Amino acid sequence: MPEDALITATAAGQILKKHDLCERCLYRLFAEKFRPPSNRLLEKKLNRKQKIFRCHVCRNLFDSLDRYVKMMIDSSSEFSFSTFSVGAILKPSMIDRDDAIRSTCRLRGTSSVKTDITKQLAKSYSAHTKKILDPLDPDVTFTVNTKDESCQLRSKSILLSGRYVKNSRNFSQKQKPCSNCLGKGCRTCNFHGIAGFESVEGAISELLFKKIGCTTAKFTWIGGEDKSSLVLGTGRPFFVRLQNPLKQRIRPLSKGDGPVTITDLKIATNLPLRPIKFSSKIEIQISTDSKITSAQLERMNQLQSTLVAVCDRSGKRTEKKISSVSYEILSDQKFNLTVNAEGGLPIKRFVSGDGVVPSVSSVLKMRCNANEFDFLDVQIDDNN
Ligand SMILES: [Zn+2]
Ligand SMILES: [Zn+2]
Numbered sequence: 001m002p003e004d005a006l007i008t009a010t011a012a013g014q015i016l017k018k019h020d021l022c023e024r025c026l027y028r029l030f031a032e033k034f035r036p037p038s039n040r041l042l043e044k045k046l047n048r049k050q051k052i053f054r055c056h057v058c059r060n061l062f063d064s065l066d067r068y069v070k071m072m073i074d075s076s077s078e079f080s081f082s083t084f085s086v087g088a089i090l091k092p093s094m095i096d097r098d099d100a101i102r103s104t105c106r107l108r109g110t111s112s113v114k115t116d117i118t119k120q121l122a123k124s125y126s127a128h129t130k131k132i133l134d135p136l137d138p139d140v141t142f143t144v145n146t147k148d149e150s151c152q153l154r155s156k157s158i159l160l161s162g163r164y165v166k167n168s169r170n171f172s173q174k175q176k177p178c179s180n181c182l183g184k185g186c187r188t189c190n191f192h193g194i195a196g197f198e199s200v201e202g203a204i205s206e207l208l209f210k211k212i213g214c215t216t217a218k219f220t221w222i223g224g225e226d227k228s229s230l231v232l233g234t235g236r237p238f239f240v241r242l243q244n245p246l247k248q249r250i251r252p253l254s255k256g257d258g259p260v261t262i263t264d265l266k267i268a269t270n271l272p273l274r275p276i277k278f279s280s281k282i283e284i285q286i287s288t289d290s291k292i293t294s295a296q297l298e299r300m301n302q303l304q305s306t307l308v309a310v311c312d313r314s315g316k317r318t319e320k321k322i323s324s325v326s327y328e329i330l331s332d333q334k335f336n337l338t339v340n341a342e343g344g345l346p347i348k349r350f351v352s353g354d355g356v357v358p359s360v361s362s363v364l365k366m367r368c369n370a371n372e373f374d375f376l377d378v379q380i381d382d383n384n
Contacts, residue, residue, distance in 0.1 A: 011105040019056030022063070025098075028116045029057075029107055057097050058113055061090075061146060062120065068144045069124045071151035076129075078213070079155055080247050081139035083132045086118045086125070089145040118144075139248045157243050160208075160250075161268035163235035164200055168259030169372075172227040174219075175201040183216070185243075191215040203260040204240065211253055213246035220271060222278050223343050225375055233281070233377030235263060239271055277381040278343040279323070283336060284373040286351055290366050291332045299363050300327050300337065310346060311355040320345040338376070347373045 012030055015021075021029070054060060072086070090113065098113040111119070121144060122133045140155040175194045177183035185191035193216040197206045205217045220239040225231055253265040307319045320342040328336045337351075337360065346356065351370040353359030361368045 008105045008107065015056075015101060015105070020053055021057060022055035022060060024062040024116065024120075025055055025057045025113065028113070029101060029105070029110055057101065058094060058117075061094070061113075061117065065117070065120055065124065067149075068121060068146070068151060069128065072121065072125050072142050072144070072153075073128060075142070075151050075153045076140060078246055079140055079153070080249075081131070081155065082248070083134035083138045084122075084125070084140045084142060085133065085135045085138035086122045086142045086144060088114055088118045088121070089143060089147055090114055090117070091147055117146075155244050155246070156248065157241050158245050158248060158250075159239060159241050159268045159271060160265055161237065161239050162204070162253075162265035163237050163263050164204065164231065165233070165235040165261040165263070166200060166225070166229070166231040166259065167261070169228045169230065171259050172199045173201065173221065173224050175199040175205070185216050192217070200260050203255075203258065204238075204262055204265075207253065207255050207262060207265075208240065208242060212242060212250055214242035215244040217242050222276050222380065223280060223378060226373070228372055230374040231378070232374060235261070236375065236378045237276075237278070237380055239268060241271075276343075277383070278378055279340060279381065280343055280345075280378050281338065281340050281376040282347060282373050283338045283376055284347060284351060285330075285371045286335055286337055286360060286368050287371055288333045288335075288364065288366050288368050292329070292335065292364070292366070294329050296364060297327055297329055297335060300325050300360070302363050303339070303358065303360075306358065308341075308345065308350065308359075309357050310349070318344075343378075 008030070055062070076084075094113060101107070102110060102112070121142075125131065125142075126133055138156065140153055143152045143154075144150075145152070175196065175198075178186060178189035178193055178195050180186050180188040181193060183193040185193045189195065192205065192209065194202060194205060196202055201217075201219055204219075208214060208217050218241045220241075222237040222239075225236070250267060253262070255262045303322050303325045305324075306322050308322055310318050310320055312318075322339055322341050322345075324340040326338045330336060339345075341350075348354075348370045349356045349359070351360045351368050353361035353368075359368075
């Protein structure tokens with residue numbers, strides 16, 4: 001017999017004289033690696049059929065796994081998914097007893113009590129539900145806690161993309177986070193992280209909570225607008241990541257009524273790594289501090305196909321392209337300007353000239369103010 005096996009057999013004999021082990025622990029520790037058993041006591045114990053009193057390692061946990069499998073089935077009943085994985089939290093004393101035997105008996109390579117428990121849970125859950133074990137990329141992950149006899153389930157987050165059209169001048173893009181948890185999710189906000197539904201974010205979230213079910217919905221917007229701005233045309237694109245969704249796959253969703261229309265909400269594969277390049281067609285209502293004539297307004301053509309330099313508060317300079325300009329005089333001191341501009345142009349500052357060169361004010365050589373601006377369309381650039 002190789003030396004290692006001899007040490008194992010001798011140590012095993014000593015342990016088995018002192019302690020009882022359940023069938024599952026006996027097999028896990030000794031049978032797989034050292035079959036046929038070379039120790040008579042071990043052999044006798046492996047062959048015996050009678051019930052053991054109390055397993056030294058697992059305290060008979062393997063006998064009560066059905067209870068945990070039932071918890072797994074219950075906690076996943078509302079979720080629709082195909083693959084899963086299981087983790088377990090055990091009492092440290094159980095892991096210590098298991099480690100002690102494995103080290104005195106030189107059982108490196110045999111599976112630990114924790115590994116075997118998760119293996120048995122997965123096997124049994126899979127047999128009951130026909131779900132597939134996928135430890136690498138599971139749709140849902142169970143954490144079975146034998147310390148407090150509970151089971152937690154988390155499902156893989158999903159990313160959706162969609163567009164929204166905003167028909168109301170009194171609706172912000174973003175929703176205030178829940179004041180209790182600041183957006184993380186708590187009991188007060190039903191784990192959603194937001195304080196209400198009276199915004200674009202709120203309206204989309206409400207649809208997602210109702211149709212898919214999830215805890216938090218985190219948005220990535222392709223640009224933004226003022227509370228008073230309309231978003232028309234095909235609408236503004238956005239991405240949203242849902243934590244803990246009840247479903248992993250959805251049919252495209254849309255919602256047509258109310259101040260916000262949501263279209264083409266569907267699963268997206270990946271959030272773009274770089275900021276998405278886009279352009280917007282914006283109609284700006286401008287007032288001037290002195291009288292303006294149609295002839296003066298023709299100077300607006302100078303902005304056609306120009307690069308506008310934008311300095312932010314920290315002094316960082318970026319350039320935004322204006323690709324086309326059109327205008328219409330409304331009264332002595334008011335006109336409408338429609339621009340096609342690269343995404344991210346700060347509209348109010350582009351009109352007033354605050355840190356933006358050239359600006360509507362600088363071209364007209366008079367102080368101008370943007371009263372209101374609406375997005376007629378938002379286009380994602382083809383070469384993203
Ligand atoms: Zn055991
Ligand atoms: Zn909260």
